[in-house]
Amino acid sequence: MLTRSAADYERPSVSVDTILFATxxxxxxxxxxRRGRWPFEGYWALPGGFVEIDESLEDAAARELFEETGLTDVSLQQLHAFGDPGRDPRSRVITISYLAQVDERQA
Known part of the structure; x- marks a missing residue:
């Protein structure tokens, strides 16, 4: 029987995106x-970014949302995972999406 360990597999990058609704x-x-860097510079996108090695998915989503919007204490709900191998020309990226909603006081 042939067995492989985790070290035998290439590691994909993991990112998070948040769909933020505001009333x-x-x-x-x-x-x-608006994306500021290659490969999608100038394109519209959801706020998000890459997960650091020492943070949870939800912590990464909260950090990215804060970095890009200044919002804190936003309730995040994990929504869907996107994993098409060719979806990002930089490398193999798996993206976990989150859903959040804020009201006029937070927006």
Whole structure:
């Protein structure tokens, strides 16, 4: 029987994105950011980024949301995982998406 250990596998990068809804003037809005770097420079995207080796997925989502919006204490709900091997030209990236909602006072 052939067995492999975890060290025998290439490690993909892991990222998190947050779909942030805000209610403003009784209308629902979604927050998008403009990408600042290659490969998607100038494109609209959800706030997010790569997970550090020593943080949980939810901590990474909260950190990225704070870094890109200044928001804290936002309740995050894990939504879906995206893992198509060709979805990012930089490397193999698995993305975990989160859902959050804020009201006018937080927006």
């Amino acid at each position: 403003l003037d009784e209308s629902l809005h979604v927050l998008l950011i």
